[in-house]
Amino acid sequence: MVKKAAILGFGTVGQGIYDAIQTHDDELQSILGEPIEIVAILVKNEDKGRAVNEGTIITTSFQDIVSIPELEIVFEAIVDCEPAFTYIQALMKKGCHIITANKKLVAHYGSELMVAAEKYGVKLRYDATVAGAVPIIGALQTLLRTNRMNSFQGILNGTSNFILTEMRTKGLSFDDALLQAQTLGYAEADPASDIEGIDAWNKLVILIRTITGNEPSTGNIHREGITSISQAFISLAEKIGLRFKHLAYFNQAPLQYWVKPVLIDASHPFYQVDGVNNSIHLDCSLAGELSFTGPGAGKLPTASALLEDLVGIYQGINAYNGQKTVKLLLNESISAEEKNWVIFCKENQVAQLPNQLHQLQTYCEAREVVLLVKGSEIDIQLLQNFLKVNVFEYIKIQKAKYVELTNVSFLHK
Numbered sequence: 001m002v003k004k005a006a007i008l009g010f011g012t013v014g015q016g017i018y019d020a021i022q023t024h025d026d027e028l029q030s031i032l033g034e035p036i037e038i039v040a041i042l043v044k045n046e047d048k049g050r051a052v053n054e055g056t057i058i059t060t061s062f063q064d065i066v067s068i069p070e071l072e073i074v075f076e077a078i079v080d081c082e083p084a085f086t087y088i089q090a091l092m093k094k095g096c097h098i099i100t101a102n103k104k105l106v107a108h109y110g111s112e113l114m115v116a117a118e119k120y121g122v123k124l125r126y127d128a129t130v131a132g133a134v135p136i137i138g139a140l141q142t143l144l145r146t147n148r149m150n151s152f153q154g155i156l157n158g159t160s161n162f163i164l165t166e167m168r169t170k171g172l173s174f175d176d177a178l179l180q181a182q183t184l185g186y187a188e189a190d191p192a193s194d195i196e197g198i199d200a201w202n203k204l205v206i207l208i209r210t211i212t213g214n215e216p217s218t219g220n221i222h223r224e225g226i227t228s229i230s231q232a233f234i235s236l237a238e239k240i241g242l243r244f245k246h247l248a249y250f251n252q253a254p255l256q257y258w259v260k261p262v263l264i265d266a267s268h269p270f271y272q273v274d275g276v277n278n279s280i281h282l283d284c285s286l287a288g289e290l291s292f293t294g295p296g297a298g299k300l301p302t303a304s305a306l307l308e309d310l311v312g313i314y315q316g317i318n319a320y321n322g323q324k325t326v327k328l329l330l331n332e333s334i335s336a337e338e339k340n341w342v343i344f345c346k347e348n349q350v351a352q353l354p355n356q357l358h359q360l361q362t363y364c365e366a367r368e369v370v371l372l373v374k375g376s377e378i379d380i381q382l383l384q385n386f387l388k389v390n391v392f393e394y395i396k397i398q399k400a401k402y403v404e405l406t407n408v409s410f411l412h413k
């Protein structure tokens with residue numbers, strides 16, 4: 001007997017799962033007791049050559065996939081919400097378990113898909129949607145179920161981290177580094193999604209849902225990518241011991257979540273997280289601070305997440321979808337709390353900076369000035385309203401935040 005599987009999409013990820021199943025068939029068979037056979041692959045363009053075994057059907061017709069008898073598993077690795085959402089629902093109805101890498105789909109329709117999986121008695125797994133090979137969704141769903149988490153920080157986009165690293169360590173231009181990320185299979189089909197923070201935002205939504213069981217509001221979010229970061233900013237920051245990282249942040253009390261580039265120093269656990277690596281740092285009620293780091297994109301790292309999901313389904317490992325402890329109300333007001341900021345400006349602009357910003361450190365090179373200041377978000381917004389300067393938050397890990405949370409009753413259901 002074999003377990004019949006199909007793949008939707010045969011780009012970086014689709015080819016990765018196909019290859020991984022061929023190269024790891026011994027391991028799979030010894031765990032599952034039966035071989036996995038990819039019987040068919042759905043693609044969009046029928047003219048492209050495909051390196052697959054004889055007997056594997058390549059088709060552009062979804063009907064060919066949905067009519068395969070005894071099809072048990074479908075790996076979904078196409079782009080965008082549609083037609084993926086429609087296809088997955090039809091396949092669930094047919095009785096197939098679904099393992100998806102499609103972040104956009106799970107961010108937008110994850111809850112609907114979970115309901116459909118329940119309705120049709122099939123499993124839905126999506127570990128590959130967040131942080132590539134890093135088994136963060138699996139860990140949250142199966143190994144960290146009683147721990148409460150007040151907050152987390154994450155580097156969730158491999159392409160952005162790769163670009164920032166290449167610019168810093170090799171002096172590459174933004175465009176050349178992006179081109180390399182595309183060649184290596186890290187970037188999305190539309191790379192704007194990577195560099196404008198949309199992909200990281202989708203992953204943040206999936207993580208928040210997985211941790212809290214609730215849908216974060218997507219109105220009025222702060223989502224920013226890395227396009228404002230120049231080579232000059234990167235080298236000036238390095239001179240004062242700071243590095244740019246594209247960060248996703250979540251905090252339950254007070255509620256805040258955003259995706260934006262920030263500066264960190266050597267004391268931050270993400271300082272050395274370079275290249276395509278992603279990292280998630282959790283603040284857990286029992287375990288304390290936990291960090292998960294590893295390749296966040298690419299053919300085989302993503303295939304690794306998909307294959308481990310497959311094994312999880314057949315081993316009957318129960319994936320738990322959220323603790324449902326906290327209602328997520330979006331706090332739309334900006335914070336009056338004082339934070340650290342780094343301002344990049346010209347020498348002649350320094351005198352115009354408002355007095356409310358307390359200057360902590362200044363570095364000047366060839367009329368370019370970097371100022372480390374303390375002030376509220378309101379102060380920074382006011383500054384940016386009248387002075388054309390680039391400002392980034394300088395962020396640190398907040399220690400043991402969870403301990404303070406025991407009496408936050410208004411947020412609990």
Ligand SMILES: NC(=O)C1=CN([C@@H]2O[C@H](COP(=O)(O)OP(=O)(O)OC[C@H]3O[C@@H](n4cnc5c(N)ncnc54)[C@H](OP(=O)(O)O)[C@@H]3O)[C@@H](O)[C@H]2O)C=CC1
Nearest residue numbers: 009010011012013043044045077078079101102189297298
């Ligand atoms: N690249 C990565 O590192 C990661 C990607 N992902 C996600 O995995 C998914 C796939 O990514 P990736 O492999 O990089 O993308 P690619 O662009 O490399 O491949 C996309 C594949 O999907 C096929 N496809 C697109 N639209 C359709 C459609 N309507 N019907 C049938 N087939 C379709 C394409 O067909 P054709 O070959 O004919 O053009 C292609 O084979 C995306 O959702 C992405 O966000 C998740 C984790 C990591």
Ligand SMILES: N[C@@H](CC=O)C(=O)O
Nearest residue numbers: 157158159186188297
């Ligand atoms: N484009 C994504 C791929 C993985 O999710 C990224 O760069 O992180």
